[in-house]
Amino acid sequence: MPFFVAYHPEFIYDVPENHRFPMEKYAMLFQQLAYEELIDERNILTPDLSKLEDVSRVHTADYIAKLTNLTCTEREQRVSGFVHTKALIEREFRIVEATRMCAEAVRNGGIALNIAGGTHHAFSNRGEGFCLLNDQAVAAKWLLDKKIANRILIVDLDVHQGNGTAEIFRSNSQVFTLSMHGKSNYPLEKEVSDLDLEMENDTTDDVYLQVLRQNFATVINDFRPDFLFYQCGVDVLKTDKLGKLKLTQDGIRNRDLVVLSFAAENGIPLVCSMGGGYSEEIREIVNAHMHVFREGYKLFSDY
Numbered sequence: 001m002p003f004f005v006a007y008h009p010e011f012i013y014d015v016p017e018n019h020r021f022p023m024e025k026y027a028m029l030f031q032q033l034a035y036e037e038l039i040d041e042r043n044i045l046t047p048d049l050s051k052l053e054d055v056s057r058v059h060t061a062d063y064i065a066k067l068t069n070l071t072c073t074e075r076e077q078r079v080s081g082f083v084h085t086k087a088l089i090e091r092e093f094r095i096v097e098a099t100r101m102c103a104e105a106v107r108n109g110g111i112a113l114n115i116a117g118g119t120h121h122a123f124s125n126r127g128e129g130f131c132l133l134n135d136q137a138v139a140a141k142w143l144l145d146k147k148i149a150n151r152i153l154i155v156d157l158d159v160h161q162g163n164g165t166a167e168i169f170r171s172n173s174q175v176f177t178l179s180m181h182g183k184s185n186y187p188l189e190k191e192v193s194d195l196d197l198e199m200e201n202d203t204t205d206d207v208y209l210q211v212l213r214q215n216f217a218t219v220i221n222d223f224r225p226d227f228l229f230y231q232c233g234v235d236v237l238k239t240d241k242l243g244k245l246k247l248t249q250d251g252i253r254n255r256d257l258v259v260l261s262f263a264a265e266n267g268i269p270l271v272c273s274m275g276g277g278y279s280e281e282i283r284e285i286v287n288a289h290m291h292v293f294r295e296g297y298k299l300f301s302d303y
Helices: 026-033 061-068 074-082 086-105 135-145 162-168 203-223 247-266 282-300
Strands: 003-006 112-113 152-156 175-182 195-197 225-232 270-273
Touching: 003 086, 003 282, 026 282, 061 086, 086 112, 086 135, 086 270, 112 247, 112 282, 135 152, 135 195, 135 225, 135 270, 152 203, 162 175, 162 247, 175 203, 203 247, 225 247, 247 270, 247 282, 270 282
Parallel strands: 003 112, 112 270, 152 175, 152 225, 175 195, 225 270
Antiparallel strands: none
């Protein structure tokens, strides 16, 4: 089964120094993938900007117009986490297209990983938490509207609840949203996913993996998805400045394997978006993200 990686240099956005999200990780991930010879010209996806018609499957016309015309208020920009510029908005549209391209590339099976994305705090009508457009939601709705998939499971294992994704698919029975996140972490007021698994502060590998395996198996058996999206944020790592959980690098690798192994063994198409990671050392973040690429390559690559 194929293995694809989506990347574009414009994923690295020039933000103020006090911005907490380490944008440089995107380039470092791409460099590491090349160094380990996990990518070459055969399996790199280079996205253009997402089409308005695709974004409008999820986001309201009023909100899209505000973004593209740079007319969001100062408060709306502050809540989104960004000062809005033309370059930033184009970056967000490119990230969305990367995830949609990933979904299209593996429509018949395999794994595709967007080096960026996982913008799960973007609601249908607003941005929050450094997320302006919801890449996995747009790609999922594209698959449904094109009748490529019928039952989509979005597994969100970032330490922060996928509140925007939960809101977008609140009334859509074709999409099951599973969010496993820190109970006392952002956002303070959480949405209702189809399944929310709230972890206490200082949760370690053993407890985390036990809860994940048990609930993931139940959802798979009951919902029987034909397409998977995986938001694999690494802010659950014990070195993370914002996470409050205590997972190790090996814990994250085993977490990723829960999702990847099911998809590989059952021939279910899988699209991954990287999500958050805020450790002091950028190498900790890159190494944590690399687990899903390495294990995905082992399980899916037919090269």
